Amino acid sequence: MNFLQTVLAFIVCLGSLIVFHELGHYLVARWCGVKVLRFSVGMGKVVWSRRFGPDQTEWAISALPLGGYVKMLDAREGDLGGLPPEDLAREFTRQNVWKRIAIVAAGPLANFLIAIVLFAGLYMHGIEEPSSKISVTAGGKAAQAGLQGGDVIAAINEQPVQVWSELRWQFIQAAIDKRDLRLAVERAGQGRLAATLPASALAGLDLEGDVPGQLGVGVARPAPVVQQVMPGSPAERAGLQPGDLLKSVDGVAVADGIAFIDIIRGAAGKTVQVQLERASQPLTISMVPQAEQAKSGKGTVTVGKIGAYVALAPDMISVPSSPLAALGKAVAKVWDTCTMTLKMIGKMITGEASLKNVTGPITIADYAGQTARMGAASYLSFIAFISISLGVMNLLPIPVLDGGHLLYYSLEVLTGRSVPERVGEIAQRLGMGLLLTLMLLAVFNDVARLL
Incomplete structure (x- = not known):
């Protein structure tokens, strides 16, 4: 079922974005008076087609689902000697250079426009996600900068922050730009404080991974309170009860449910002493986590389980915006994503970033499936990001791409x-050779990630 959902999510995502991209070319070509012969979703052999409109444009679905194209009346693709004068006047190469630029640029611009519309809709609706309240790893770079667990990040480099995605975005941008992270922090009982993570602390981070996590910053999670105990489980036999506040295991303090689970997973078949509070009274109980087999990235491993559910969900907030504010935030988001993408491409060219960051259809399909299972908001946000990526990639000055044609017309x-x-x-x-090389690299990286 997950595989089918992943395939469907991938087809919907990429298919819709290809259609919008090609519609950009088509609509502007019609507006400029150019005759459009075919609008195809997919490449290669046409498997289905119908003709519509005054020009009897052929609307087609082709065999290869990756890509699409708009075929216009073009003297470079055949002899047009038998055409009437009114059709020859609508031939692409006979249009002035500014019309040709508009037609070619319309595809990528359509991708940016769709991303703006999607983001604006999400901002108006409000997306429920973790707040900017943080946990801090002891001894990490964030702790060395003075941050503490429970701090709420209110602003980063003078940019207001309310939710975790905004925090993570600012961390990544600072790492790419090699600049300091200046944090405005709200701390219980102390008001607003300032903290700085210097640019040197951000050097060498894996930009594809969890950037805040590498600095010792994570999503703040609730206190480790037991929510449910399964009948007949090791937890029930040991006397654990809903409402118990877990304090430590074998003298090791547990800050949240994740920390408690990590300790229990590593104690399969061993007796552990769990210190807790029940009705504000301290209590110690013994239990033996049951050994079970679980899959991991390294195969099958033995983990400990006690049959109890502990509070894990972080503080969630939803911040809806007015239509005008949402539109402004959406435009800024698209602009920032474009600039960050171009910076990453530049760093890969200069060797400052790994070519492993180049991803292909397998990774896109995987993320499409994951975000679809997470909910509509996550999936639509993913589609917006992919749309921006398609727009940026198509504007690169590589022949065979829209950016290559724009380079020709700029020289003209x-x-x-x-x-x-x-x-x-x-x-x-x-250009075709370079594009094929990039595609092979992307597929290689996709397979390497799977393995």
Whole structure:
């Protein structure tokens, strides 16, 4: 079932974005008076088609589901000698350079527009997610900077922060830009304080991983209170009860439910002493976690379980915005994501970031399935991010991509002459080779992640 959901989520995500991208080209081409011969979702052999409209444009679905295209009347693709003058006037290469630029740029711009619409809708609705209240790892860089568990991050580098995704985004941007993290912190009983994580502390972080976590910052979780005890379980036999506040295991303090679970998982078949509070009274009980087999990234491992549920959910908040504020936040989000993507590409070119960051369809499909299972808000947010990525990638100055054509037309604007056909053919071959290399690298990285 998960596999089918992943495939469906991937098809809906990529298929819809391809349609919107090509619709951008199609609508602007029609607006500029260019005749459109075919609108295809997919590449390769046409498997289904119908003709509509005054120009009898062919609307088609093709065999290869990755990609799509809009085929316009174009003298570079065949002899147009038999066409009437009114059709020749609508041929693509006969349009002035500014119309050609508009038609080519319309696809990526459509991707950015869809992302803005999706983000604006999410911001207006409000997305329930963890607040910016944090936990801090002892001895980590955040602790060394003076942060404490239970602190609420109110602003980062003068940018207001309310939820965890905003906090994480600011951490990643600071790491990419190699600048200090200046934090405005609200601490119970002390009001607002200031703390700084210097740029040197952010150097060398794995930008693909959990950036806040590498600095010792995590989502704050509630106190480890027992919520449910399963009948016949080791926890019930030991006398554990709902409402018990877990304090430590074998003298090791547990700050939250995750810490308690980690200790129990590593104590399979061993007797442990659990210190707790019940009705404000201290109590110590003994229990033996039951050994069970569980899957992990390294295969099957033995873990300990006691059959009790402990509070884990962090503080969740939803922050809806007015339509105007949501639109402004959406535009800023798309802009920031574009600039961050370009910075990452630049760092990969210069060797400052690993080429392992290049991902392909397998990883996209995996994330599509995961976010779809998390809920509509997560899935729509993922689609928005993929739409931005498609827009940015298509604007790169690589021949065969929209950005390569825009480069040709920009040179034509500057020189007053079109790029020689021979030069264009050579560039197309080089661009295709580069694109295939990137695709192979992306698939290799996808497979490596799976293994």
